[in-house]
Amino acid sequence: MTVRVFYALVTLALSAAVAFFVYQNTISPDAKYPFKFGLDLAGGSQLTYVADVSKVNPAEVPELMEVLRGVIERRVNVFGVSEPLVQVEKSSVVAETVEQRLIVELPGVTDIDEAVKSIGETPLLEFKLVDEEALAAQAAIESINIENAKITNNNKTEPYIDTGLTGRYLQSAQLQFAGQTSGGLANEPIVAISFNEEGAELFAEITGNNPGETLAIFLDGEIISSPRINERITGGQAIISGGFTPEEARSLAENLSFGALPVPITLDSTETIGSSLGERALRDGVYAGVVGFIILSLFMIAWYRLTGLIAVIALLIYVAVMLALFQFIPVVLTAAGMAGLILSIGLAVDANVLIAERIKEELRSGKGNDEAIKEGFGRAWLAIRDANVAHIIAGVILFWFGTSLIKGFALVLLIGVFVSMLSAITISRTLLRAIPVNTNSKIGRFLMSSGLAK
Amino acid sequence: MDLKKYQNYFFILPIILVVVSLAALFIFGLKPNIELSGGSLLQVHYVESRPEAEAVHEKIAPLDLGEVLVQPSGENDYILRQRALTQEEKISLDQALASFGPVEEERYTSIGPSIGKELVRKAWWAISLVVLSIIIYIAFAFRHVGDITSASERNSVRSWQYGVVAIITLVHDIIIPLGLYAWLGYYTGAEVGTLFIVALLTILGISINDTIVIFDRIRENLAINEAKKNHHESFADVVWKSITQTMARSINTSLTVIVMLLALVFLGPESTRGMAITLTVGMVAGTYSSIFLASPLLVLVEKYQNRSKTVKA
Numbered sequence: 001m002t003v004r005v006f007y008a009l010v011t012l013a014l015s016a017a018v019a020f021f022v023y024q025n026t027i028s029p030d031a032k033y034p035f036k037f038g039l040d041l042a043g044g045s046q047l048t049y050v051a052d053v054s055k056v057n058p059a060e061v062p063e064l065m066e067v068l069r070g071v072i073e074r075r076v077n078v079f080g081v082s083e084p085l086v087q088v089e090k091s092s093v094v095a096e097t098v099e100q101r102l103i104v105e106l107p108g109v110t111d112i113d114e115a116v117k118s119i120g121e122t123p124l125l126e127f128k129l130v131d132e133e134a135l136a137a138q139a140a141i142e143s144i145n146i147e148n149a150k151i152t153n154n155n156k157t158e159p160y161i162d163t164g165l166t167g168r169y170l171q172s173a174q175l176q177f178a179g180q181t182s183g184g185l186a187n188e189p190i191v192a193i194s195f196n197e198e199g200a201e202l203f204a205e206i207t208g209n210n211p212g213e214t215l216a217i218f219l220d221g222e223i224i225s226s227p228r229i230n231e232r233i234t235g236g237q238a239i240i241s242g243g244f245t246p247e248e249a250r251s252l253a254e255n256l257s258f259g260a261l262p263v264p265i266t267l268d269s270t271e272t273i274g275s276s277l278g279e280r281a282l283r284d285g286v287y288a289g290v291v292g293f294i295i296l297s298l299f300m301i302a303w304y305r306l307t308g309l310i311a312v313i314a315l316l317i318y319v320a321v322m323l324a325l326f327q328f329i330p331v332v333l334t335a336a337g338m339a340g341l342i343l344s345i346g347l348a349v350d351a352n353v354l355i356a357e358r359i360k361e362e363l364r365s366g367k368g369n370d371e372a373i374k375e376g377f378g379r380a381w382l383a384i385r386d387a388n389v390a391h392i393i394a395g396v397i398l399f400w401f402g403t404s405l406i407k408g409f410a411l412v413l414l415i416g417v418f419v420s421m422l423s424a425i426t427i428s429r430t431l432l433r434a435i436p437v438n439t440n441s442k443i444g445r446f447l448m449s450s451g452l453a454k
Numbered sequence: 455m456d457l458k459k460y461q462n463y464f465f466i467l468p469i470i471l472v473v474v475s476l477a478a479l480f481i482f483g484l485k486p487n488i489e490l491s492g493g494s495l496l497q498v499h500y501v502e503s504r505p506e507a508e509a510v511h512e513k514i515a516p517l518d519l520g521e522v523l524v525q526p527s528g529e530n531d532y533i534l535r536q537r538a539l540t541q542e543e544k545i546s547l548d549q550a551l552a553s554f555g556p557v558e559e560e561r562y563t564s565i566g567p568s569i570g571k572e573l574v575r576k577a578w579w580a581i582s583l584v585v586l587s588i589i590i591y592i593a594f595a596f597r598h599v600g601d602i603t604s605a606s607e608r609n610s611v612r613s614w615q616y617g618v619v620a621i622i623t624l625v626h627d628i629i630i631p632l633g634l635y636a637w638l639g640y641y642t643g644a645e646v647g648t649l650f651i652v653a654l655l656t657i658l659g660i661s662i663n664d665t666i667v668i669f670d671r672i673r674e675n676l677a678i679n680e681a682k683k684n685h686h687e688s689f690a691d692v693v694w695k696s697i698t699q700t701m702a703r704s705i706n707t708s709l710t711v712i713v714m715l716l717a718l719v720f721l722g723p724e725s726t727r728g729m730a731i732t733l734t735v736g737m738v739a740g741t742y743s744s745i746f747l748a749s750p751l752l753v754l755v756e757k758y759q760n761r762s763k764t765v766k767a
Contacts (some may be wrong), residue, residue: 011513040725048569094579095572116541265540267567275496277560281723292717335653336649338725341716343733346711347660353710357703369617383670385664386595393587394659401580406652413656450702450704 008434011317011427019120019320022058033327036245038334038408041282043275044107045114051100054160056263059238064262065100065169071259072102075119078258081106100263107223110274110317116267118211122250128160129206130214130226135159160216163206167260169199171236177252189249190241192378193256200236208232213326217242219252222353255407292342304356310431311352311424318348318423325415337408344416350387351424355380362449369439369448377429383420391417461753464746468626471739475633482636487645488535489513490574492567496534496542497560498551504530505554510734511613514552525699529615531560538564567588577651584658588624592617595666596673609759610676611689611752620665620757623740623748627661628654630739631732644728653732660711662742664704665748671696672749693749710739 025031039046051068053061065088073086085105091098106115138159172196195203206215207229217225217240224242244252292293297315300308322341326333359376367375392412398410438444488495498736507524510532514522523535532551539547544564551557627749631654638644675692678684715737718730 048566050566052570057749075469091568091572092576094575096567096575097567097568099572112562113541113545118616121539165724222761252491269569270562270564271540272559272562274499274558276499276558278585280724284721284723288717288720289714289724291721292714295717296713299710299713335723335725336652336729339718339729342714343656346714349710350663350707353703353706357706383667386666389589389591390659390666393591394584394655397580397583397587398655401576401648401651401655405528407646409652 004430004434007430011430015317015320015427018317018324022320022323022327023053023356033330035323035327036330036332037282037333038337039105039107039271039278039279040273040335041278041285041333042107043110043337044105044116045109045270047104047106047112047119047267048269049102049119050268051102051105052264052266053100057295061078061134064168065102067259068102068265069264071122071261072104072119072155074258075122076106077107078102078118079109079115081109083107096222098162101268108275110272112270112272116270120267120438121255122258123167123255123260124221125170125256126218127163127165127203127206127211127215128218128223130216131159131161132214160218161324163202163215165195165199165202165206166261166262167193167256167269167270169202170256170260171196173253175246175250176239186243189244189246190239191244191249191253191256193240195237195238197236197237200234202268203236203238204232204234261431273372281335285335285342288340289338289345293345296346300349300352304353304450306354306419306435307352307359307432308448310357310428310435311349313431314352314423314428315345315348317427318419319345321419321423322412322416325419326412331411331415332408334408336406337412340409340412340417344413347391348420348423351380351384351420352428354383354387355424355428356450359448362447363439369437370433371446372439373429373432377425381425384424388417388421457656458690458698461690461694461750464750468743468747471585472626472629475629475636478633478636478640479629482640484636485634485639485643485645486570486574487593488570489647490570490577491533491538491569492565494539496536496544496547496560496562498532498534499528499560500530500554501556501558502530502531503555505663507532509554509616510534510551513553515545517543517546517550519547538566549655557670559585573647573648577648580651580655584655585621585624589617589621590664592662592666593618596669609756611756611759615755616669616752619748619751620662620669622751623665623743624658624662626747627657627736627740631657631735634735635732649726649729650732653729653736656733657736657740660737661744664708664744667704668700668744668749669752670697672702672752690753691747693753697745697749704741704745708737712737748753 021033024352025033027033028363049072051065053064056064069088073084074084076084085103087103089101089103091101104115104119106112109115131355144345173191176190176192178190184244194200211231214228216223218224218242219242225240232406240252241334243358291332293315298310300311302308304311325331331337355376358373358380362375362379363369395410395417399407401410401415405429439448480719488625499685504526508527510520510524514534519539520537522530525533525535533662544562548559557699587716593613596613633646635646635650639646675696679692717735719734721725
């Protein structure tokens with residue numbers, strides 16, 4: 001008996017420690033493991049960009065997206081947002097068309113106009129060789145087309161040939177004035193760029209292989225200058241001149257210094273949630289959870305008496321463990337995640353009810369208290385395990401289905417299934433076995449039975 | 455109380471509800487929200503007082519944003535729904551709304567069509583996967599039930615028939631919330647989105663549990679009878695005995711979940727209210743169906759099976 005009481009006390013002490021951990025991390029402003037709230041609770045914005053990778057070799061896509069992520073992250077960091085999140089996401093395998101997306105999360109930022117504008121200013125820099133013949137042919141066809149619109153160009157050759165040299169190889173950009181180095185009109189503002197090692201090699205190769213050709217420089221899809229290649233250029237230095245005003249050149253150099261887009265992107269979706277709406281959602285969610293829990297506890301104690309009271313204590317420990325896990329893992333809490341937690345509290349009772357009902361049946365069949373508890377837990381375990389299999393299946397599929405907000409719900413439900421098995425089986429049993437109940441006495445029978453039975 | 459006597463009456467309610475729900479689904483259909491169909495939603499809060507909806511409509515008409523749905527929300531809020539907006543259009547919309555007085559943006563969502571399409575496809579996949587895994591799970595859980603009454607003269611209910619009955623029950627549990635939302639969509643403009651689908655998938659997971667617990671009892675009681683060579687008890691008696699034994703558990707566990715869900719419906723955040731309503735309705739339907747639909751259906755199956763046998767002989 002004393003050993004049982006000891007186990008029960010250890011269980012309670014550990015649970016109290018867990019609860020204290022949660023409490024500390026919740027109230028302390030510089031806690032090591034604070035709750036992490038999703039945008040819908042904390043307020044903030046999420047921007048989803050779609051990258052156009054149709055012209056890129058599929059094998060290179062992951063690397064390009066990583067470069068893109070870096071470029072956008074550097075831009076976003078300028079805003080001084082705390083913990084911005086920039087991540088690459090691929091459309092799911094079941095989508096009709098494969099899309100590469102870039103998701104930018106800006107916690108606390110609700111005025112996104114500036115952010116969108118700034119990200120939109122990231123230049124797209126491309127170098128393309130010009131096929132003079134195709135260019136001439138195209139010009140000719142266009143002029144014919146004006147006279148007779150029905151003639152179509154059957155052997156259309158793209159006059160601009162991709163070289164693979166893009167802004168992804170850019171290392172730095174600088175505003176200069178022509179004449180300081182070479183060529184151009186005196187004092188014309190130009191942007192001098194330098195490539196990284198890889199880019200420099202590629203640049204040398206292109207210029208070496210195509211002397212006399214024209215290498216057009218495209219900025220955001222528009223041709224801005226088409227210098228002729230005189231000789232192989234090593235060292236990875238290039239100049240962009242395009243009749244800029246000093247201001248234009250300065251802003252281009254500035255924008256390029258954050259990096260240039262390796263592939264074009266377009267803003268597809270935005271989501272902004274004001275902080276007051278988020279705060280209200282959080283407050284309402286907590287309130288609903290607390291009120292629900294109190295009603296649930298009253299019901300459990302009224303109906304299942306002693307086993308009900310133990311179940312309520314086990315549930316409290318369940319909630320503490322869940323919250324501690326949310327802080328520790330950490331799980332990003334969303335409104336759907338809170339709903340998941342509240343639902344999972346209701347579901348976690350299930351195991352306790354199953355056990356209480358089984359114990360009652362065992363007692364009715366004439367077994368003593370100790371034996372009834374042992375048998376009740378043993379026989380309920382199979383049902384609890386079977387019951388949870390369906391939850392686990394649904395949880396895993398939901399997790400895959402979910403957008404980030406729904407993943408929270410699925411994850412909470414999944415964690416809940418495992419923690420509830422732990423709390424119902426180990427914690428309830430340890431506590432229940434520590435309390436000596438004489439089922440031969442009237443009070444003892446009353447405490448262990450349920451409902452309207454005496 | 456002899457529930458067995460009223461067995462066939464228990465089918466009346468589910469049949470009516472399913473017929474009404476299906477009718478609502480076919481007549482009204484479901485309204486997808488912008489997550490699924492693409493488009494944008496702007497919720498603004500007027501600090502002082504909100505203008506008339508008419509005035510808002512007039513003000514934004516020249517912006518050429520297509521069809522704009524202006525819906526009052528709360529005391530001083532408006533929710534505007536329209537097609538997906540470009541950044542410039544969004545800014546001009548903000549300016550138009552701000553011309554009525556100080557205004558705060560509570561929420562803005564703009565979703566491009568491709569993401570919505572992907573979500574719809576994903577939803578179908580998720581639903582199919584859940585249903586498929588549940589069928590496999592039932593087949594696994596009940597792989598031995600069919601063998602039990604081999605010594606009896608009557609044909610026993612086969613394992614796969616338990617599975618089919620469980621699935622009919624699930625379909626019932628899903629159709630009712632769907633019908634409710636078709637109806638709500640028509641009368642209150644309620645829309646379905648990813649959270650609605652999540653709620654449906656969750657109902658599938660929860661409601662199959664209740665059914666399995668009762669089927670489990672039936673299996674246990676059949677096995678006990680078999681061991682005792684007790685063939686006097688009819689299948690219907692075994693089924694109703696099992697229902698009575700598990701009734702307290704079924705109702706109590708559902709009740710605890712429903713208590714939490716109702717708290718979420720009435721006190722919880724606005725954004726999960728629809729989800730909580732769907733879950734509550736699904737839970738109620740699921741509890742009723744696992745007690746009063748699934749098991750009586752088994753009795754019907756058993757009766758039908760043995761009638762055909764005697765006719766043949």
